[in-house]
Amino acid sequence: MLDAILGLFNYWIAIGLMMTGLYIVIAHTNLVKKIIGLNIFQTSVFILYISMGKIQGGTAPILAEGTLIYSNPLPHVLILTAIVVGVATTALGLALIVRIYEAYGSAEEDEIVNKDRRA
């Protein structure tokens, strides 16, 4: 039981962060907070990838005397790309929020929906 928690703690953290992020996206009406939730959600996946490449006792994958075990660098490289995608998504999301705020005078989802309903 304890093994399932401590031995796999990286997965628990990833799952916890993922659920936190998704909850924020769903539950908050403020658009900026939704983007923050989306970021936390994406970060959980980054952590999942990064922890996947770690090998106990392994070092950086550089050929050197005395080291035989290396961590897997591929997931780390992949996640650099995914981070870039995440940054682009965040930038576009925030830009949209700025335009929405200019058009509606609000960044709260329920107020925006109300304004459209009245219009």
Place this chain on the structure above:
Amino acid sequence: MTGLALLLEQLPALQVVLPLLAAPVCVLLRRPNLVWALSCLTSLGCLGIALTLARQIYPHGVISYAMGGWAPPFGIEYRLDELSVFMLVVVSLAASLVLIGARQSIQREIPADRIHLLYAAVLLMLTGSLGIISTGDAFNLFVFLEIASLSTYALVAMGRQRRALVAAFQYLVLGTIGGTFILIGVGLLYMMTGTLNMQDMAERLPPVLHTTTALAALAFLVIGAALKLALLPLHIWLPNAYTFAPSMISALLAAISTKVAAYVLIRFVYGIYDLRWSGLNLPLNDVLALLAVAAMLFASYVAVRQQEVKRLLAWSSLAQIGYIVLGLSLATSAGLAASTLHILNHAVIKAGLFVAVAAVLFRQGGSTLQLADLAGLSRGMPWTTAAIIAGGLGLIGVPLTAGFVSKWALLQALIESGTWLYVAALLASSLLAVIYVWRIIEACTASTGDRDIQRREAPLGLQLSIWALVAMNLYLGINSSPGMRLATEASGRLLAPTAGVPL
């Protein structure tokens, strides 16, 4: 080796690189007409490349291209089989035909200082879509999917009404969740197989298929793809996005984005996993089929009740996505062929209808088109009305239109696998389609009453685009055997008993 032969070898990469390079050039050129011409040329170039590749692949089989000279499975492989080249042709054909007519409509709907950015985003979307189809690398697929999605969000946000911004934001949130789900699925698969090459994955997967990780990966991949595909009940972003995007962009979205997402789903459930595996122990076929049937019935029913033409067409798209998913959920080669063919046919039909709506909006002004606004259309714009009727008949699946051929193929596949309830659902959904198409046609032919509405036919570019799409629609309906043969060969390759022997 001559220069031309050298160039021909690089075609799988050029297909993606061409629009990628043209996009920043668009931003630099800035002149609306010049940028439009460049976009048209680029998409026509992509179409030319896709057709050249198709002529190599259909007789000779798979082309594998090592990106940057790094041999697969370590390097990124571009792997083109019959299905991917079929999709390359569908996407570049739809993009070319829509872009040819886009000039005046875009000029009318988008501020002059943003037009070049719109075309740049269109080309990036094309890059992403063609990349998704060409690549054989699961992570590369995710990156291209996000390139395509990010440019689509920006395109939707360019709509005239402020609600376009909210629609784009909603699409961004859900699309990102879908993309991230796919990323999780790919990560879990990498954990189990140690490879990112999809072909390699398929070969290494069967021994570890029973693990929870592999099944969780499948769940994440399917849900991620279903979000991008807007399969009911993950569809809420689509009606708003289609309604509020600029008219020509709606046509592009309807023809390309969901179709590419359908391709991604097919790749995941047949290219990496295989729905026919008995060891899978998941009722995934049934779940997909049920969702598809729900989409066919519910979305058609909602479409019947719509008052706004673009929103009506968007809901009808959701129903048509149901047909595509129903076909592929059968896990038979007839079903998959019907799905593949319907991807092509629905792209042509729906793009034609959306461009026709763009033509009406071009003369009418405004950004939404109520059914009541169509009154008197058959007088003022007889050709456009004829095109709308031809497209509508295609949606219903009347003989001699493209819609009939793929619906017939789907019906045969359903009967072959003995799923009579789905047959009934297909017929019921077609009846609902008769009603919503009839409402459009009735609105077009209604008299204007005492109101005096002056209408003229849309400019030549738009007419050309509409009639090219309608001609494709009728051609695919009348001469049905070539399309059917290509789709059957495409699905045959995917279901061939090569990699991944059943457990």
